[in-house]
Amino acid sequence: MKSRAPFLRAFILGCMTTSLLGLVVAAPFALTHHKDFPFERRYGNAMKSIVAKLGAGGTATPVGPDARVTDGARAAFTGSCATCHGARGAGNGVFGPNTSPNAADLTSPEVRGSSDGALFWITKNGLGFTAMPAFATPYRDADLWALADVVAYVNTFDARRSAR
């Protein structure tokens, strides 16, 4: 019986060449496009929530509610996060509206619905393919938990502020 190996090898090589060519042709378009591809946002959000849930696991904030938001963490938020997310977390920092995708509005119902563990995990590891950096290096875990708490309570502060 004649061997099919040469045909198989040619087929695989053909597929690889086509994919490589596809990448070369698509790369400049992917790098310069500023509008979302169809379903890109929905797909990205679904992936983000799955990955954050998987990564965070069952982790809950190790600090009690009273010790939650320290002045240090709020200062760290202003220094490290506000450039993109805005001083009050609404996603309107200087760079926020100019990244693709835009910096998240941390006061939105979706983010408010995230667990402390997911906020911690995203802040620590960042989000690949977006402008959201990983903060594992500049901050220790305890600082990251405090930052996650600032994010979780960003709305509470605004509510208190406007109630005055």
Ligand code: HEC
């Ligand atoms: C250079 C800009 C930039 C900086 C600085 C930045 N972020 Fe982000 N962040 C982003 C972008 C862009 C996204 C949205 C990604 C997306 O839509 O998937 C994001 C998303 C997030 C999310 C996920 C929100 C969601 O939709 O679930 C959290 C939480 C977050 N950032 C917290 C922080 C914290 C805390 C800091 C500071 C320690 C910070 N970010 C600093 C750009 C930034």
